[in-house]
Amino acid sequence: MKFLIPIIALTAAALAEEAPMKFVPIFDGKTLDGWKGDGYVVEDGAIVCTPKGRNLVSDKIYANYVLDFQFKLPPGGNNGIGIHYPGQGDAAYTGMELQVLDNTAEKYKGKLKPYQFHGSIYTMVPAKQGFLKPVGEWNQQRITVHGPHVRVELNGTVITEANLDELNKKFPKHEGAKRRAGHIAMCGHGDKVAFRGFKICELPPAANIDGVKSAGFTQIFDGKTLKGWKAPAGAEGHWNPVNGILKYDGRSKDLWSEKSYKDFTVVFDWRWGAPGKMMDRPIIGPDGKETGEKVKVQELDSGVYLRGSSKSQVNLWNWPVGSGEVYGYRTDGKQPAEVRAGVTPTAKADKPVGEWNRMMITVKGEKLTVVLNGQTVIEDALLPGMKPEGPIALQHHGSQIDFANIWIKEL
Missing domain, CATH: 2.60.120.560 (Exo-inulinase; domain 1)
Incomplete structure (x- = not known):
């Protein structure tokens, strides 16, 4: 893709x-x-x-x-x-x-x-x-x-x-x-x-605005306000739009879109705004299972909820397995082996902490594809029982994170 x-x-x-x-x-x-x-x-x-x-x-x-x-x-x-x-x-x-x-x-x-x-x-x-x-x-x-x-x-x-x-x-x-x-x-x-x-x-990273418009995408973050989003109580000063960047200080709650979506592709830029604490995090094999080995990384964690469900969350994090992983399905022992393997990234395509990443998430029916920095890390992964429709959310997990250039295309 x-x-x-x-x-x-x-x-x-x-x-x-x-x-x-x-x-x-x-x-x-x-x-x-x-x-x-x-x-x-x-x-x-x-x-x-x-x-x-x-x-x-x-x-x-x-x-x-x-x-x-x-x-x-x-x-x-x-x-x-x-x-x-x-x-x-x-x-x-x-x-x-x-x-x-x-x-x-x-x-x-x-x-x-x-x-x-x-x-x-x-x-x-x-x-x-x-x-x-x-x-x-x-x-x-x-x-x-x-x-x-x-x-x-x-x-x-x-x-x-x-x-x-x-x-x-x-x-x-x-x-x-x-x-x-x-x-x-x-x-x-x-x-x-x-x-x-x-x-x-x-400043936000540059984007080909004319290109996304001609491809049928609609901007869902205007770079100046939280219009189109449901701000949680007390969000003022925590989810902060400035200069085209949606800056989050890690001290509020999830930010939900007002609109619900069925099948769609959403594209956005994101980066970590501050370093995390060094913590042991597991090595995860291609089958989606932890190998028993751990390495020290900066603990940084956020994600994107799909169709109103925290289970269908595409992770943005600094774990060794890389961003794009769907934790709710990968760790669900009731899911078939091919499902758990399918939601495990094929590579860690994240850029170094602090640099801008560009991600594209496509949802069609119960299938998910994630492209990170031009590399497909999840392809046609099956998410059984995924809701047919719902809003998307930018997840709160205590880390400072920036978003920019958020565009969506309904399929």
Whole structure:
């Protein structure tokens, strides 16, 4: 089965220019809530690196976004902004570090490599020079990340543009350039560099809107409101539509469609918004049975209820077996062996935690097909006794998860 909604190539510049963009602060100006690390303090509404400062890392994981902030450098000051950082190792290599540096300092004259100047992607992409304000003044910076595209604007001038797909070919050993999501970090070197005004606008993954419309699909999430959905009591602020993304913080209940469906294909994008706790989870064989072996994974769990039934749930999770699994049928010992095997994914097609996944679910009669990131993981699986009609739901299981580009076609 072919995937119906191709990803289209859009530049980061084009995405960032779409209006209006809604930014949310990721620094409250008073505390380091939402960040982890040592050696940073809050002074006069700014995050300031101390002599012991190294990495200060965001709790949340980000994929596509526009990040605005201001920074002020002391003479010779050195820091950095880590993007796509997995939370471990040197942010310049396991993620990518965008230089924050007073490269005008006398001690650096004649000693810096092109990729060490302010705004450069360390070791890979040099930035244009000459746009820093004098030492001690506040600089305004914007970082735009969308898929493989990265752009840095300093005081209104674009100083760095890069395509990570191209960098992967040029620097195949650089692990950070392979990533498409991760934490944001401040990468200190003990210098008193100050940051303030951190705010972020998250962007949905690109989709071929004209293509889905011409294929007969209807949008069931408008990107701005919960119109067409039954919000549970107290859902305000938990199921939150913003910039085309339906963000869920894991603290409410399931979100149900107002409309019921019989046979249909639903296509949507989803990603994990924050890491999960490390827990032992079972290895599941192709027959749908647990092998007795377990591995440690980040416990992340959600899913899509089909036709109003929690038993007919297509799982979105980080278990070794992969997303697309139908837990209610796979674990039902009363079901025939071929049914339990049929609802077990043939492969784990999930992208790394934090990156966007694209899933297509097709239900015809009592049969189910699931395509994840272009790979068919469940094909014509039989779900005996499945309800003939009912709403769909985005399931609550305590994990932070984002949805976008939700379209459905009735068959």
